[in-house]
Amino acid sequence: MSTVFPQWEVFVRARRGLDHQHAGSVHAPDGETALRAARDLFTRRQEGVSLWVVPSTEIVASDPADVDALFGPAADKAYRFPTNYDLPPDVDHM
């Protein structure tokens, strides 16, 4: 009888001052063991100073089919970007 562990997503903070970033996944029976596995797998060469593990099934993701509806509209709102505003050269470093 083979035991199959649930999957956990691993996030690593490379150093203080930076966000945790997704690094990959591990399999483990519980969070504590997942942290140990993540430590062994992703931080053998000083790649991080902090780890998060999250059950993969707990990730709620946007649907790729909704990409236009969700992320498209920003493209026609050029006024949200600083480059949309032409200013005289004397103050253009603003």
Next chain:
Amino acid sequence: MSQEHFDALIEADERIEPDDWMPDDYRNTLVRQIAQHAHSEIIGMQPEGEWITRAPSLRRKAILTAKVQDEAGHGLYLYGAAESLGTPRAELLDRLHAKTQKYSSIFNYPTPEWADVGAIGWLVDGAAIMNQVPLCRCSYGPYGRAMVRICKEESFHQRQGYQIMLSLSQGTPEQHAMAQRALDRWWWPSIMMFGPPDADSPNTGRSMAWGIKRFTNDELRQNFVDATVPQAELLGLTPPDDALVWNAERGHYDFGEPDWDEFARMVRGEGEIPDLRIGVRRAAHDDGDWVRAAAAAYADKQAARSAA
């Protein structure tokens, strides 16, 4: 999401991510390739792992342990990438154990001498890096990202191997001769790691169109020979190929034809070593089952307690 959208992403050299629609052939090709790659990493622990207890110094033991641990990690990165395509890791391991999925036949060659550990790092890892660097730009995002991690770690593998060869080739006449024997054993198998000649590699065109593969087998093989021959010269060792000669007109080395019949025999898994490798792998898996069961039982107990 549709074929049209997928084609447009590939055309624009964008990455495909796990939730995207993709053709079944693309998915199946990737699962097969990534799984074979993952299997190769963990089976590849064996020929070198055999030498950990016999490494000639504490420093070499520590290096080799770290390298073999890296190979385990590379396998895990790759199983993770394969799982993102919807095939659980346990199923992939079952297929490896049942021999319905392959691993690289390079790991079915024996490692009778210490110099083989050096030659594997220098040549086998060198050839693997030549293959893997372009895979960092593979069109499937998780595979490319896994390859970036792997390539970062792989560089140490090749350098430590070359350093072993350097020590031996500059050592006693016996050590130099052992280094040459290892080069003689590993040269042709490494050349063949790039797969059959382009003319006999029917899937290359499709994999290149999909952005899974970026260079053909023969292109990579030529790159490998061009990079490796000067390294052999520096060691004072001679690759076992009488046809090997610099071609100034082409700006490349000309080299002989590998024994493709031997390659075919190795891919078919002939000889005693494939059974040995799978046997060790199965035993490791089966012998660890009680540990996994105990860990799962402990996790269940803790979860029940915190719920109570």
